[in-house]
Amino acid sequence: MKAIELFAGAGGLGLGVSRAGFSPQMIIEWDRWCCDTIRENRRDGFGLIGTWPEPTEGDVRGVDFRTLEGKIDLITGGPPCQPFSLGGKHRAHADSRDMWPEAVRALRETKPKAFIFENVKGLTRESFATYLSHIVLQMTYPELTAKYGEDWEGHLSRLEKHHTGHRGSTGLEYNVVYRVLNAANYGVPQRRERVVFVGFRNDLDIEWSFPRETHSHDALLSDQLKGNYWERHKVRKADRIVDDRHWGRLDRLTKKTDVLPWRTTRDAISDLPDPELEPLKAKKHHDHRFQAGARTYPGHTGSPLDEPGKTLKAGVHGVPGGENMLRRPDGSVRYFTVRESARLQTFPDEFRFHGSWTETMRQLGNAVPVELASVIARSVKHHLTFGGSDFLK
Structure with missing residues (x-):
């Protein structure tokens, strides 16, 4: 089955989707460091990414999807989340970085059978409830676009009237569900909560629900x-x-x-030598180097070894750095290495990240855990293949 990956980042979501059996036809990402990471793994012939197309580096607003109309089974992606994140300024629709309209345009122009989009949990906060409704209704009716000069609230009102009053088929329409998922509940050694949106084209008559949790x-x-x-x-x-x-x-x-036990930080990294205590052994592992300067902040004291890791953050200084640390049983702390962080995000060890430690940690902090993406995508693929039959992992 064929797919398009929007806002690909370092490739976590796309890698999970590929593992589920989808073949990407287009990979789009504006950040050159993320594109370099994908290119490096393509060049090395790493696994499934070795078969990916060359990433399209640039602004998604300049991409014409119409040549792929009717040829795509799945669109996936994580529209930039800064407008909704706790670290951002919470401007949502007023933020030029809000790329949800572009995700909807990709649906409108390609008409895929299904889609998987994800974003930060902050999008579900009460202060964004109205705009969240706008996002969901846009994904439900991608062809009902905003009129010239119409603000988002006016567009929302028109979408609500259409949703409550339309009868029968009215063009392209998706059945959309969303849920906040904790990656730890699906075997990822990290407590990472993301809101995931899944939609199926309504003419397919597919009944679907999120896969059951496998770990607790x-x-x-x-x-x-x-x-x-x-x-x-x-x-x-x-x-x-x-x-x-x-x-x-x-x-x-x-x-x-x-259900199985949550996977812990120890489960994920115990076979790796401590880069601070055993630097020579650590050098034998790619991207596994000690980084000095770790310190705690109130409420941000690192990840205990015998619990799932705390949510990795897209930063290494200040409070974000206070989260991207290991807290040993004796209370001492150090930064996670790139390789350890990749383990917490369930990237395979053969995967290489391009850029400095700071840049690589940004890529990892923004990534979707590969295993979480794979679980959802496998369920979606099963239903696209077999219709409404139950999916048993």
């Missing part, structure tokens, strides 16, 4: 309380950190056997 915090607590987790990692009893508050819940936690 309760299962991790049970695994640690029973000692299985510590024995698996050969951690001495004196070094095991167990929250005594959960002992009274052990019987109840043990009964939940239908």
